[in-house]
Amino acid sequence: MLKIAFDTIYAHPLPEGHRFPMLKYELIPEQLLHEGTISKDNLFSPQAVDEKYILLTHDKDYWERLKTLHLSAKEERRTGFPLTAKLVEREMRIVQGTIDTCHFAFDNGIAFNVAGGTHHAGTNWGEGFCLLNDQAVAATYLLENSLAKSILIIDLDVHQGNGTAQIFQNEPRVFTFSMHAEKNFPFRKEKSDLDLGLKNGMMDEEYLNILAETLPGLFEKTKPDFVFFLSGVDVLATDRFGHLGLTRQGCKERDRLVLKRCKSEKIPVQVSMGGGYSQRISDIVEAHCNTFRLAVEMYF
Template sequence: MRVFYATQYVLSLPQGHRFPMEKYRLLRDRLAAELPEVELGQAEPATDGELALVHSPAYVAGIQDGSVDPRILREIGFPWSPAMADRARRSVGATISACRAALRDGIAANIAGGTHHSYPDKGGGFCVFNDAAVAARLMQAEWARTRRRPLQVAIVDLDVHQGNGTARIFQGDPSVFTLSLHGEKNFPFRKEASDLDVELPDGCTDEPYQQALERALDELAARFDPGLVIYLAGADPHEGDRLGRLKLSWDGLEARDRRVFDWAWSRGLPLAFAMAGGYGHRIEDTVQAQVNTFRVALQYARRWQNRAR
């Protein structure tokens, strides 16, 4: 299973900053040590043209040279630096590469990504560019070169925070279905309309979460016929997350992942996933949740490999 990363680009954040930048390196190291079937590859940066499939040229240029409005930087939550700009491009590039690999192999991943709070002309909530949106648009464009039927993309967003930027980008677009299962009272406090929003109460535990997910996937299947799934596998619904406010156990998170992978597998749908949010009181818990997602993904990657033989 191919997995893409940009962990060599580390942002220098102020002491006490609540974004756990170290989680990406820790995840990569554990995957390399514990899951030899994972084929790690360094992400290439997304180009200006690729980013322009979603983002305004002025915003892309402002991030690249640091001239972006300081108010937008405050909303993003990261100080500008050349490393910040390069990392943002490579995070998008990793999801692009994961989508290409998934369309070929069945399943692939981005160690980071899931930057779903980014709009066409601004970022927010630790998100600079919207990797899933850019990748979806680029896969549709590449697909159209050789096939008559358009590529329809389902974005299954199970980060605990609503994918507001993604929802806005694809509003009114019948070729992309946006599903967001998120905390009702959590960030962002002014939400956008996805194709399907499922709002969960604070303290939601395993069983009601799984029931809500099952109903959501059933509705997605009834309303849409995707050729590619992009899955945002946020670790932040876990009960040990500082920002999540939900109460999923380890078993509940694994059941969530297994249900999404099984849903796609049973329909023969290639799936690319990104790790999205995770802000555990202990960074080790966030990394463990993500490693668990990769363990489940590998089981389904093996099924795809056996199918291809």
């Protein structure tokens, strides 16, 4: 059974000005339930992560100041959010949701966190609406518990996964791959193990060709026993901040390429949803729902 981490707190504690793009966290499961792609049995609500797992990835000083709401004004501005206790709790639940879905991915081949993909958070900073790096914490958790020996992180959000790259810059067991719009946030990039910076306006055919040419060699080189996939839909042409030109169908084919490779090689994959900022919420929700539909079609 496909298992999906979901909690209403993913959307509700956010400040008024940030709620429009975050509505997707409620609308994605609602749409999937409405159309019959999933049932309520597919959904589960994660608890807040134990801080001992946070401290495997994030610096203690940063975490102590974050959880006690003592980030400096500059650090808080960098996150993009007014810092609140509810917001920290939200991040802790997202992280635990990603850890939980790793276990479900071992059982079923694939599992999802409706939220997550908080790839701009580094060891000692939050940035770009990311306070804790869910997939990085989960990857470190797998390594520390001897659940994986070689991890591949496939980050196809339109923005470079700078926090993830920084966290694992000296960890050979984790290979970070980011394919993103080069002339986009973050403007100071970190160095992933493989970065593919794309030109503005790139459309479906060119994008998919590059990805299709890259994935086989990537899997051959890294020989992963676990994959994290960040499937941001801010690659859409309709996205306000993305600068790429993919259609919904192109975005769906992108996801198919990744999931097909993982399934054919029998490598469990955890999926976090990442960004999406199109003007119409339906563009965001439909593009994300396509990833879930593909998983049901291909795995179940």
